[in-house]
Amino acid sequence: MKKMFLIFLLTSLSFVSNANDSTKVNITNQAVADADNAGLTLPSGFGALIAADNLGRARHIVATKQGGIYVKLERLVGGKGIVYLTDANKDGKMEIETSFGNYIGTGIAIKDNYLYASSNEDVFRYQLDENGKVTNPNNPQRIVKGLWDKRQHASKSIALDNAGNIYVNIGAPSNSCQEVDRTKGSKGMYPCPILDSAGGIWQFKIDQTDQGYHNGVRYATGLRNVVGLDWNQQQNKLYVTMHGRDMLYTLYPDMFDTTVSAELPSETMYAINKGDDAGWPYVYYDHFQKKKVLSPEYGGDGKKAGGEKAIDPIVAFPAHMAPNALLFYTGNQFPAKYKNGAFVAFHGSWNRSPLPQEGYYVVFIPFENGKPSGQWEVFANGFSGTEMVKNPRDAKHRPCGLTEGPDGSLYISDDVKGTIYRIVYNAK
Amino acid sequence: MKYVYCLSLILVLSSALVSRSATNTVQPAIKASMDRGKIIYLQRCMACHQADGSGVPRLNPPLDGASTVKGNDKLKLVRIIIKGMTDRVEIDGEYYDNNMSANPDLTDTQIADVLNYIRNSWGNKASLVTAVEVKAARTKIK
Incomplete structure (x- = not known):
């Protein structure tokens, strides 16, 4: 009994759930869900709290292994474009510890002891100290510069692999x-001349200064606009979510x-190998016909197939929902079905009018061996x-x-008000 | 008593007149043009600017309440419709990312109609645009 209690105490203190633990200890996340689950609808057993609010246009986010969160802003607040949040008193509510970076943008990621952040033209990297705090906020290394910014x-x-490379989406x-x-x-x-400089994923080295088109590698092409991308550690492979045409x-x-x-084309998720071509602009994917269809700009009629050499998506979602973030869940806090599955944050559509808009939620797709093992389902709704x-x-x-905290909590950012939601699993 | 009745009658009549003039702000000429313009709006404009003219935050600017839409620079409005817009410009304090379609195939009357629709729908109210004005503007647009 004493031992049981000790296990319970240790587990509670470290906030780590162990799915294989047969002792059925209670998992108590110190972060308590808000009474209304922050206004969100979640699967049974999950709760949500507002970790931070009113940050501005919070685009991508990344958690440090110490539990802090870096937020990239699309518009400067007080002249700064990156916010660093910490939770000193561990009550789940985070405070702004510091802000830095005089550029707007979306991308932010951490690999080893570096923070990477992008403007709409450049990529910077910052050194992190043992607490996960940036040591050189005012003089980062500019590792990539001069990428297309045509509004x-x-x-x-951005996403990073385990071999010293960074992957940067350049949307068409x-x-x-x-x-x-x-x-x-x-x-x-x-041929579409844009594809020489955009409409794909470019690969750069993580430690070289001022790389650009001249020495970057066009890793994949035919991708209209990828906003969500993540490196799948199990497969050691890049996965992306693309915004389809309007x-x-x-x-x-x-x-x-x-x-x-309003219903076409599909929003798509791809597993990317070097050299892949996803077919934009010549084809789009139709999840009703389950095939790549020739674009009308290139002689298509809504039925003719095309893109014989282009890859197929591994998931096709309804049209226009705007998949803005992709995260493979590797934590232990959530139930086993979520392990290694994918969360996708849908920014929500605009191109379905006059029909009602769709999206504005976070979905989950179960995965096995790098492939979807079931249908996608809405995970968090009500934003x-x-x-x-x-x-x-x-x-x-x-x-x-989206980002995963060190305790396996899922964090979701919102770029209207700048709310950071934290999703926790509290069921016994 | 008679005086009171008379006064209230005047009040009722005058308020009726006021409300009539308030609700019936659209002149017949504009109304007919707007009805034609709405059909063009639904085909060409609604996808981006939305049915209620509210636009899409940071992508497509709203037309409802937009200073340029309601303003007097009709040449600018005709140019935007004919040539589209790809410039990075601030619009009422905000920036928008998407390119606007060019519509050189619309006739002078169609452009006048769609302008009358967007300039007098939702919360907007502005003066009539005529096909003659559009024709004159078109000659100045290269």
């Missing part, structure tokens, strides 16, 4: 590589109606604060970033 799809999401500043973007009757350019009806009203245009989002401006919060 549209300019955010640079275009909907479908037309001669005149988003314009009815304008032809698709062939405006099938607006550009081709004779071929598509507003309903089809928008309204039953139905008719127009995107109605949404009070929009999920944008």
